[in-house]
Amino acid sequence: MNSIHDLGGMTGFGPMPFEDNEPVFHEEWERRTFGVNILSLMAGLYTADESRHAMERIPALRWLKSPYYEHWLDGTATLLVELGIATEEELRTGKATEGVPDWVAKLKAVPAEAVAAIVATNHNKHGQVDHAPLFKKGDRVRTKNIHPKTHTRLPRYIRGHVGVIHEYRGPFFYADKRTIHDPEVACHTYSVRFDGKELWGESAGPKDAVYIEMYETYLIPEQEQADD
Structure with missing residues (x-):
């Protein structure tokens, strides 16, 4: 989709800020947001592509004003509501009032000891196609x-x-x-x-x-x- 996330080739945003010895996370909420998103992917709540598309739908001004991990937080919240896993009221109050969908209840938690291996090996990206490639090197x-x-x-x-x-x-x-x-x-x-x-x-x-x-x-x- 055409939204503010697609900044490739654009100019006028000034120099890129670089921070010497930049930490992986600047604040605790960033680490927790990263963890929630990654574990949700591992558990099968949604795909990485669904997560990206949820972030692409953040309003342009909010996108430009918010830091990187806030994009992740907004995207995760959007998906939880759209998939019926949480309500906007539950996200606002931090208190669950509704049960989760049956398909979510059947998902198995990711064992803590398996997380490092899953992150290191990533997820399967290769599929099957029923026709030969249309193009070759040099075309x-x-x-x-x-x-x-x-x-x-x-x-x-x-x-x-x-x-x-x-x-x-x-x-x-x-x-x-x-x-x-x-x-x-x-x-x-x-x-x-x-x-x-x-x-x-x-x-x-x-x-x-x-x-x-x-x-x-x-x-x-x-x-x-x-x-x-």
């Missing part, structure tokens, strides 16, 4: 010009531009579908190289290039029109 492709209201991993600044297939990455679970409750759909994925001048014109440096991992559904042959 010139154009990205589609799409503007879905749901989740997409296609940045705005890359839409409609021409790139070259750098590598085939294999079939990965399709994030766009996972946010609308279709978690098993997979899609061929490629690393695509975009020349700097293709994206930013003559102001780009002679060696500038961007490599982006892209789902096959975002791509068409170079000669085709980008509108979709």
